Structure formats: structure tokens, C-alpha cells
Amino acid sequence: MKKAPIYYKPGTWEPLNGQLPDGAHAGELDQFACYLATQRLSVPVDIGRAMTSISYFSIEYSTLLHVPQFCEHIALYIKANGSGTITVDTSDDAYSAKVEVNTKIDTAATPEYENATWHQLVMPMDSVTVDTESRALDVDDLDHEHVVTLTYTCPVNVYVWEVVPFFLPRRFDTTLPGGVATYYADSVPVGYWSMYDWDGSTVSDMSSAGNGLDGTKASSTAGQPYWDTSTSVLGGASLRFDQADLDAVIVPDDDVLDFSTDDPFTISCWIKRSTDYSGTVAGIVTKSAASSGVDSPYEGYALWFNDFEQRRPSFLLYRQVSGVEQLRVQASALAFADSDTDWHHICVTYNGNSDLDGVTMYVDGSSVTIGLASPDTLSAGTDITTATDLCFGGFINSATTNSRILPYAGNMDEVAIWSKELSADEVTAVYNSGAGVNLSNGIPST
């Protein structure tokens, strides 16, 4: 399991003015210190048109970077034109990232600064970390220096004019750190995908349950779904799903994800709808094949939109052997305006009784009225476990290639699954007044 992040404080700090300093404000002093330590460092940009004259062969180009404590990622804004892929490597554990440049050069012999465009990539950095248990330090040296080399490999006819590095603030959360906060009993999710990764193709399972349910991005276009650092619920990034490219995240099948009709379980996620949808029902979090041609028996569960505008959250328990057996539930009213592109929390709990009254659907922390979308034909105790992989952003349409259909359009963040029915209080805590909450160690109760 990837180590859960240490959460500090909100991303902004407000002056204390004259409020100091009774006991209540000791925490704000600490908050101020954390803000200074994690956010307040600038880094000089690379200017000088370093690679602009190289047009006949690819080159490497190296530069130094002084990385502060706590920095785990750096964003590079690269002003470039031409056509090709710039690769950036760091001396930190050989991290690597790439960015595609495809901006026309009017005259190859004289590349024009004016038509160069900005490109962005995010690089991991080895962070100087602190073990909160022992407070032992893991530092490169006692001079606090962490100097790395960034090496750019620039292909033929790609011109780089400037590179602006920016230390990304450490991912913040208002959650109390693990070991200090108290949690609801047995509230550690079996899988928790906080979209913490920010780069690469892996979508890490951050749950302290330790099931190792890491997912992998899948798309017909390389690199998608995109890590979107411009918007998120927590952690500084979400995943943006492009419907046309069938973007998805695939989590390999695991026994802990197999729920039958008499097993209580809960699915929770945050979504940010795109209005650029193509008019199809859409899978959000599904572990169910798309048809009997994909998986036999054809069965599973799904949280999905049962409308063509991604406005009606729905829940499905399904089995098709000799006939259809299903519990198909949907919100009675459309949950979102068509133009709504805000972040929303959707949570469905199921108590294992195979009936409509065993399902509760929450939108933004409040339960919503639900109804059957078709007659309830599911018998208690029916086995609906499936070998189909878990999928975020669609339904799997091929058991061998994991191709998808019914794709979702928009952003997704903070996906979690529990092997129990969450209480209303627990769902409220997960929603956290719209701020979300880190679920690695469970659902905080304070």
C-alpha cells in the first residue's frame, strides 16, 4: 500500500492580527508555520531561449533545481513550438515525464517566439519526509539541501523558449492526522482512490486496509484520463474523463470487491459533470460487464447515470443467467441542472436485503427520494459476484481487453468503497459540508 499522505493544514493562511494568543490560537500558529514551510517558496524561471537554436538534431539540456522540504511535485510550464515530445527526467529516482508539443513553426529556419505556446507537465520529486511516529528525519543531509538535476530531451525541430517551474503546494486537507483523530468504527474503506497520484498511469489505492487495489488509467488516447490539477475536492488533483476517448480507470478484480445480494456495501465518489456529453447513460463506478457476451454469468453492481444528460444517479444489482434478476434503483428526480458543473458528492448504501428499502442514495450529504427503474426481480441471496474488473467512468465491454462503453464525461475524485452500509452520520462526515475528507484511515468522527 502506498503510504497515506500526512495532512497538514488548509492551503491558505489568514492573518491572526490581534487575536493571539490564547490556547485556541496555538493551532493557528502551527497552521501559519505549515503554510510557510510548504507553500511559500519561489523558484527562478529558466529564460535565455536555451534550446531555440538547435534544429537539426535532438539535444539534452540540464539545469539545477533546489527543492524545498515537503515538495513532492513540481509543475513545469514550458513555452515551446514545433512538433514532438519533450522528455524531462530528474536525478531523483529517475522520475520522468513527457509533454507533447504541436505548435506550428512558420519558418523552420527561424522559429518564431511569438507563436510558441505554453505546455504543462507535473514532475514527482523525492520529498524530505518526516515519520510522525518516531519523528525521525529522512533528510538528504543536515544542511537541508536537496538539489536535483532536471534534464530535458528535446527532439528535432522543437524549440523551447522558457521554462517556468512552480513548486506545487503539498496536498492539503483539513482532516486531522492519523493516530490523533478518532474515526467511526470499521470505517476504513476496502478501496479508496483519492486521485492522489497527480501523474503517471497508476491510480493508487490509498486505503489503510492495505488491499492494494491500485487502478490503471485506460483510454483510446494516451495519457487520458488527464490528471487535472485545476480542480479537485481534495489533494490538488482529480481525473478528467473524456467521453469520446472512452476514458476510464480499471481496478483488477479482487475478492474484497465482490459483493453478493446479501452483502451490505457502499459506493461513494465526487463527480463534476461536463456539459460536453454525447447523450448516453454513463457508468460512474461499476463492477459489471456491459452484456452477457462479455461475462457469463452476466452480473455485478454499478453506480451510474440512468439518463442521457448525466443528471439521474442510479444503482444496480444485476444477474442474467436464464433470465434477468435485478434491483434497479434511480433517483426519482433529476439531481442536477443540465448546466451544473460544480462538484457533487454521490453515495449509495446498500444493506443486503435485496429490496428497494435497503438502498439509500445521498447527493451532497442528503438522502434523496428513490424509486425502482424496473420491477424488482432480485431474489435474496442471489450470487452476483463477477470476475469483471472494477471500472470508473464506464462499463467494461470486453473481459479480455477491458474496452468500455457507456462512458462518463467530467471529472471524478475521491472514490471509495466500503464493505458495509454507511450510516447517515457517516455519509454526512464523508461529505463534510462539501469539503470532502481524507478516508485513508477511515471516516473521521471529530
Next chain:
Amino acid sequence: MARTVPSAFVPIDYAETGTARPIDDTEAIMAANTHYLYSAHRGAVVRTTFRDKDQPYTVGFNPSSAQVSALWCIEPPGEPFEQWAVYALVENTSTTDGASLRFDLASDPHPGTSTDIYVAPNLSQWTQVSGVLDIDNTQDTDTIRMWALKGATGDLHVHSVMIVPRAANAIAGSVNTLNGWPFVPIDDDEVSQDAPLSVRLRRRAHSNMMHVYRNRPGACVGWSDDADRRNEAFSTTSSNFEEVLRFPVFIPKGTTSLRWSAFLRKTGSGTGKMRMRTSTMDAYGQAAITADAVNGWSSPYTSNLVKYDDVGQSALSATTDPDFAVTQDYVTVELQSNGSQTVYLYGLCIWFEVVEA
């Protein structure tokens, strides 16, 4: 009195600072964290990557004399920093002769407080070397110069230079009142279990953090062209202002102006100018900053090269959104000549003005 200066910032569990929590070593950690921020929280002031046309970059002329190959006009950081840490990526193509990379201050030129970094023979490209150079904190601005001396054979290549104040491993017990908000170190016995952090000491911790907040916004440009390839980067012959550089700048919370320095030169007769502005200045209709280039060139980077260190000049204005930790602005640099001669920008450093608080 002993004062703990930890080698890293130690986050404190938020719940440990609540009103219902007993006072224990948490507050000693908080005090030590202010020491860490004071002694180690700082960014680079110089990051320059040299370049060349279709070949590796080369510096160093003949083996008997060094020359200034690059320079940066910067603002010294003030206490507690006493030394610059200088890092460079280099290559020495000689199989037998060492080379030397020297850094000194224009305020205290070599051989006073310079550092000579030995570059061993047969060193492959992008090898990191480093040295330290004393800081002269009495200067409002100072110029760090790089001198290159290759060996009798081979070439010395310098690819990249970075200069950052070296972290202090100890801090003095004296009060530092740089730009207001005094930093008052906290002795260990003032925060022992028998002497918990009092209201007075909490105020002191807050003042210490405000000191860091005000004085460490950092730098956003630390660039020099190189003497050997000095005509390659930014220049114009245009009689109209030509935009040669425009890049985003991430403005730290509370910062409203950028200070700057530049080195300029012009060939032949007539006038040449550099003009700078930010998007904020554009938006509010403020005048750009204009500086004049000087004519001639006799010795690379040591004469006939005008330096502006913004003394008597305006600062570049920037806007920060009070609701965000950082906001973004753009810096635009333009050059103008007379239509026939050439104006060059040889160096540009921009740093954030002390934060108003």
C-alpha cells in the same frame, strides 16, 4: 543558551494544539519550527542555464587569465544567512589539466572572498560541482560574478548555475529586526516542560513567523547571458520596441511589487532601451519601466555594460488576490534600438519585494 535549530520542519498534529490538550513538548517543537523556517526556508536567487548554437557551451579563454563569463545583480538575503551555496553543472574536456570556476562579489572582488571551484580533468558533461561564497549583507544589491579559467588543454563547459543562500546550522541569540516583525530566538529552557510556551512566547513565535513571511518571498528570475555567446539570447535592431520575453510569474501571497536588475549594452551610436512591465501594470494603465543601454564593448562583462539595480527606478507592480496563497502575473520585456545598431540584454534578475504586513 541553547537554541534548537532542527534539520527539518516537524509538522505538529493539529489536535495537539487544541485547548483541551495538555502543554507538552508540542510547543517546544513549534518554537523549533520557527528556528527552522528562519535558518533554512529560502529559495534560489540564481538559476541560469547557458546555451549555445549547435554545440556544447564553452567558457574559459586562455590558460593564463580568467574572465567574467556571467554576472547576476541580486539582493543579499540578510541575517542569518552568511554564505551563498553555489552549484554548477560542468564539463572539462581536458584529459590532463584541471580548470577553475570562480565566483566573487563585485562589492568584494577576488581574491578577497571569492570561491574557486576546481573542475577536475576528464569530467563528463553535467557533472555537479559546488562551493560557498561569503555574503555581504551590508549591500542593498550586489553583483555575483562567474569567472572561468580553463586548463592548458581542453575546454571548460558550464551548463547551468544555481545560487542559493546556504542554510544556517545555528542562529544567534540576538534579535533580527530586518524589515520589521522582529525574530527573537527562543531558548530551549524557555519551552521546557516546566516553562511552557506562555502568551508572551506565543506572541514571539508569531512574530518570528511574520518575520519569515515578510522577508522570504524569493526570486523569480536569476539569469545571465554568457560572455562567449553573448549575442545569442535577447537582442534587437528594431527602432520600435520588440517583445523579446514574456513569462508567467507566480506571486506569493502579500507581494505587490517586483524588484529587478538588468545588464544592457548597445553597439555603435544612438540610443537603445529596455522596457519592462507586468500585466498588472498594463491593466491599471501604469507606465512601464524603461532603462537605457550604453554603447561600446571593450572587455566582456567588466566595462561598457550598464547595470540597473532599480535604485532610483520604479518597481514592477503585481497584484495578489488576498484569498489565494499565490496568484499569477506576467512579465514582459521589450528592447528597442535605432533600426541599425543592436541592443542586447545580458542579464536580468527579478525578485519579490518584501511583503507588506
